[in-house]
Amino acid sequence: MMNQSTSSNQNNKLVVKLVVIVFGMFTFGFALVPLYDVFCDITGINGKTNETAIVYEATDIDRSRLVTIEFITKTTTGMPWAFEAKTKRIQVHPGELNQVEFYVKNPAFRDIVGQAIPSVSPGTAALYLNKTECFCFNNQPLLAGEDALMPMQFYVDPQIPEDVTYFTVQYTLYDVTAAAQKVAEAQAQASE
Amino acid sequence: MSTATDTLHHDEHDEHHHHHIPKGIKRWLLTTNHKDIGTLYLWFSFIMFLTGGAMAMIIRAELFQPGLQIVDPNFFNQMTTVHGLIMVFGAVMPAFTGLANWLIPMMIGAPDMALPRMNNWSFWILPFAFLILLSSLFLEGGGPAFGWTFYAPLSTTYSSDSTALFVFSVHIMGISSIMGAINVIVTIWNMRAPGMTWMKMPMFVWTWLITAFLLIAVMPVLAGVVTMVLTDKYFGTSFFNAAGGGDPVMFQHIFWFFGHPEVYIMILPAFGIISHIIPTFARKPLFGYASMVYATASIALLSFIVWAHHMFTTGMPVAAEMFFMFATMLISVPTGVKVFNWVATMWRGSMTFEVPMLFAIAFVVLFTIGGLSGLMLAITPVDFQYHDTYFVVAHFHYVLVTGAIFSIMAAAYYWLPKWTGVMYDNTLAKWHFWASLVSVNVLFFPMHFVGLAGMPRRIPDYALQFADFNKWISIGGFAFGLSQLIFLALLIKACRKKGEPASAQVWEGAEGLEWEIPSPAPYHTFETPPIIK
Numbered sequence: 222m223m224n225q226s227t228s229s230n231q232n233n234k235l236v237v238k239l240v241v242i243v244f245g246m247f248t249f250g251f252a253l254v255p256l257y258d259v260f261c262d263i264t265g266i267n268g269k270t271n272e273t274a275i276v277y278e279a280t281d282i283d284r285s286r287l288v289t290i291e292f293i294t295k296t297t298t299g300m301p302w303a304f305e306a307k308t309k310r311i312q313v314h315p316g317e318l319n320q321v322e323f324y325v326k327n328p329a330f331r332d333i334v335g336q337a338i339p340s341v342s343p344g345t346a347a348l349y350l351n352k353t354e355c356f357c358f359n360n361q362p363l364l365a366g367e368d369a370l371m372p373m374q375f376y377v378d379p380q381i382p383e384d385v386t387y388f389t390v391q392y393t394l395y396d397v398t399a400a401a402q403k404v405a406e407a408q409a410q411a412s413e
Numbered sequence: 414m415s416t417a418t419d420t421l422h423h424d425e426h427d428e429h430h431h432h433h434i435p436k437g438i439k440r441w442l443l444t445t446n447h448k449d450i451g452t453l454y455l456w457f458s459f460i461m462f463l464t465g466g467a468m469a470m471i472i473r474a475e476l477f478q479p480g481l482q483i484v485d486p487n488f489f490n491q492m493t494t495v496h497g498l499i500m501v502f503g504a505v506m507p508a509f510t511g512l513a514n515w516l517i518p519m520m521i522g523a524p525d526m527a528l529p530r531m532n533n534w535s536f537w538i539l540p541f542a543f544l545i546l547l548s549s550l551f552l553e554g555g556g557p558a559f560g561w562t563f564y565a566p567l568s569t570t571y572s573s574d575s576t577a578l579f580v581f582s583v584h585i586m587g588i589s590s591i592m593g594a595i596n597v598i599v600t601i602w603n604m605r606a607p608g609m610t611w612m613k614m615p616m617f618v619w620t621w622l623i624t625a626f627l628l629i630a631v632m633p634v635l636a637g638v639v640t641m642v643l644t645d646k647y648f649g650t651s652f653f654n655a656a657g658g659g660d661p662v663m664f665q666h667i668f669w670f671f672g673h674p675e676v677y678i679m680i681l682p683a684f685g686i687i688s689h690i691i692p693t694f695a696r697k698p699l700f701g702y703a704s705m706v707y708a709t710a711s712i713a714l715l716s717f718i719v720w721a722h723h724m725f726t727t728g729m730p731v732a733a734e735m736f737f738m739f740a741t742m743l744i745s746v747p748t749g750v751k752v753f754n755w756v757a758t759m760w761r762g763s764m765t766f767e768v769p770m771l772f773a774i775a776f777v778v779l780f781t782i783g784g785l786s787g788l789m790l791a792i793t794p795v796d797f798q799y800h801d802t803y804f805v806v807a808h809f810h811y812v813l814v815t816g817a818i819f820s821i822m823a824a825a826y827y828w829l830p831k832w833t834g835v836m837y838d839n840t841l842a843k844w845h846f847w848a849s850l851v852s853v854n855v856l857f858f859p860m861h862f863v864g865l866a867g868m869p870r871r872i873p874d875y876a877l878q879f880a881d882f883n884k885w886i887s888i889g890g891f892a893f894g895l896s897q898l899i900f901l902a903l904l905i906k907a908c909r910k911k912g913e914p915a916s917a918q919v920w921e922g923a924e925g926l927e928w929e930i931p932s933p934a935p936y937h938t939f940e941t942p943p944i945i946k
Binding site for chain 2: 228231232235236239240242243244245246247249250251253254257261264266267268269272297336338342343344345393395396397400403
């Protein structure tokens, strides 16, 4: 058949190939993170909306139909803010620029930085919700006891399928004070 | 076979003859012999099986009555979590690796595994992994309590400080499995006896080869996802944290990309074992050998495209749910091929019902029940009702306990005379089989009903209307747990060589290279490879 040295040579070659597969799959596990984001971006699965402002171009406004949008708000565990949509429900024509406002109040005795994360349901509608201005693009710092009205400007893409007549936008508010402080400290150090 | 190989193997052999087999603890610590390592794996897995079983007893004791009486909910959660982790990574997987170590070299006519030193390592890091995991239970805040699936944010935001130990132990288990899998592949690839072509390989070898490929494909993904949990929890990354731009649903995608092939890792070697036992006791060759090979490979490939059937309720688009539903149902085709092949093998065979055969037949029937409830769970619209209920618990315990574990027990009885040289105590074996068979069904069958009626899994308390069924389930659980002590007694007796001496062939209808060497199998076998015609 073969002698010992070629057989251990063969073994080594195969082991090297298999170890390459192992490391390849380990990398693939991490590659799934950006792949997942790209996949969700393209397909609109998962209800994720645009994370930076889209410039509004005067598109044709489709006056023939109306889309109903509902706004709901939620705070996560440990986030003491009051958070409320001033407009609970709005009917818009696709293509038309609209603005809604959200009220926040920090009732705590400490300064808190909040971050709102939007999610659209059903997910397919997410592709057609274009935000030109949103408080969710940035952190929102509030001093202890302070309150604010946060605006959100958007238009619905006229390309939205006929059968989507109703969707919900949920904002979830997170307390990101600790993370924001770290970022601020790092920036302060960098500028020194 | 060239003379060079012969001389080298003889040198090794001579060395062993000069120094003899080291005695005591050193023999086991330093061994590179595939039979010793196989034995270590099998005993380790049995100890873990009893440990994980003891945790199941605590769960069933708490659930014996509605209300909270024995343990507090946080400890209950730790028990369900660690029970799952131990049974998957500590009992089922090491048992199959142990069987692979013992059997693959003997079945393909090789003197040992291809990488014996790595083999020693892949076993000996395993006890440390489980020591770390078990020790975390005694730390302040307790051990992992987020379910064996460690969904984020349960394992990141809401977990106890011992999560780092959990992550570290999973890493070690993963490294051990990957090394074991590499060893199996290299052994099968390069060390088959002359004349043993691919399509002459015994089914157990085939199923393990495919399992080993699944292992090296998905265990690294598991390592990746636990690493992400670690950095999310301790180092401020946001893989699964929505506030930082991550996504907790992505955790489930990555986890189940590992998790679904993982369930086939735990069942494919079982298919191999059953494909050896049924032909032996039906005294007929396996029906449809080639279709068995192709079915195994198809199941392995399909296992990569069905993961999201664990996540139907996360709000996927309908198109995706349809895809995963049909892909999942497609798996029942190759699985059905296997079940029908086993039945066809028994058809008009001269069947006898020795204990390995009893376990094998129980496997075919009960695994199929688990497969059918799996088919029900695959139907997206009804899964919304079944999701996270005891119906799911019933399903995966039928495929894992009466599937994987029954096949491991069948294998233990079937090859035990070859390993020890004596027949096992048949009275104890029959008691073990019948006690296990009855109790396991009392234990898991009613779970279907309480599940369909809406009893959620992983909760230490339940609504009053489930009380009667749960009482029976708990009684079944205790009986099944105690039945395993009969098995322990039988194994100790067999290892102390008390029993009738076994012949080389052991079973009248047994075929294969391992039955051509004496019982007990000598320390070194096939130093000169046999020629397969």
